[in-house]
Amino acid sequence: MAGYDASAALDDLFAQPDDGDTSEVTETVTARTESILAGPAKSDSIEAVLRLAEGLPRLDDVREIEEGDRSELSALEQQQKEQTEEVIAAAVAAGNASLWVVAQGLERVAKGKWWRRTHSTLGAYVEDKIGRSPVYARQLRANAPLALATAERTGTVPHPSHVKETRKTEKQYGTDAAVTLYEVVRDVSAELGEKPTAASLSAVHVRLPAELPAVPEQQRAVIEETTRRTLGVDRSASIEAPVFEEKSNGGASIEAPGGEAAAAPSGDAGAPGAADGPAGGEGDDIEDAEIVPEYLATLKDALKQLRALDRALTKDVFAKAATEPAEGEGYAEVRQAILRRATAIRNKALHAPEGQPAGG
Structure with missing residues (x-):
């Protein structure tokens, strides 16, 4: 379903008739301008989202699998799975986008104090109109500019919890760095077959250096290097274990072919190659207590x-x-x-x- 194109509608609106007859132009322009500025009807917007379900495979065509079955997916099942996941992703993106539209609307309500004759406070207005707490609405409004900048540059509409984390980066390093961090974490996570999370964004943020280069290319390189080191993705054949806190086992790594496993930190008796040795030995298994939760x-x-x-x-x-x-x-x-x-x-x-x- 094509999106609502206000720009194209306005171009069509102000196209003048070839015969020079302008007797009805004023009335026409007035009526059509009001229609364009109003945008698509609410029912049309809701229908556009609901129509995403038309892209799902028919439920009757989905083969029911017994509990506990761990068999490989057939070619048809894999196709149905991918088709369904595309629809789910589109619906989630639409939901995230709608939240930032709400945030922009509330910003205007707050500026104009349009609640002043119907509600005692802006918070009461928010709870009445969107069913969320005033605190949530304040965060949404504060994070909206960064969310919109992220969506415009990366093509991905971020989840509110993600922007809450990248706002920390924005406050310390600026908007460009915050958007770059989101984009890099998204792309590196995809290499792992994962999606960005608030936890991964926060983990990368806290491991960035105190200052970032001013040159965008150099800034991106530092952010990408930090992201790969934190999330455990190396450009070489080996992949480091992710490190999320400075006090965690920064020297430990997942051993990969052609690479040497890093030595376990002293005192880590449970790490491979420490107390139990390569072939195991005494203390290899944890002793069971008489009563274990x-x-x-x-x-x-x-x-x-x-x-x-x-x-x-x-x-x-x-x-x-x-x-x-x-x-x-x-x-x-x-x-x-x-x-x-x-x-x-x-x-x-x-x-x-x-x-x-x-x-x-």
Whole structure:
């Protein structure tokens, strides 16, 4: 469905008749100007969003899968999945865009104090009109200029939580740096098969140097280098583990073919190559307490499995797998999937509460 083109409508509006008859021009211009300035009807705008659903596959055509089935998707299922995800992405983008339209509208209401005869405060007006808190509305209005600048330059409408984080970058380094940070985090996250999050944007922001170069190209290079280091994407064959806090294990890395794993920080007895050694040994498994909370038991079981995987996935396994012929998913795809999954697990651990040592 074509978008509402006010510019084209105005060009058509002021096109003069060839015969020179202007007797009805004034009335026509007045009526059509009012229509153009009003923009598309609310019902049309809502319909445009709802019509996105027409791009979804028919529900009756989707094969129902039993609980617990982890089989590969068929070619048809993969096509239906991609088709559906495109519609979901468009709907999410439309929703994000609408919030920034609301923010611009509220900015005008606040400036003109148009609420003054119907509501006691602007906050009451906001709650009445959009059903959100005054605090949320203030944040939305404050973040709207950066959100619109980001959308215009990157072609992506950012989520409010994302702009809340990049606003910190804007305050410290300026709008250009903030937009660049969003764009770079978005693109680097895509390399990992992920999407930008408020957490990843914040993580990159806090690891930027105190000052950025004034030259845009140099500024972008610094932001990209920081983003890759933070999110765990290196330009070379190896991929570093993501680091989200200065006090986290900055020297640790996910071992990749052809590279050496960084030494574990002193005192990290649980890291591969530390106390348990390459082949494991005493203390390789965590001792179970008499009573272990369910969630802690889950983490302990996961750690045992990770240690077993670490011992199984040697450099030799990677090297030999790289030379084997493959049908369908090959070595490169599997290797990247392993790296993404390892990065995702480490991200979760790094963002988790530190807690207290046993007996502490």
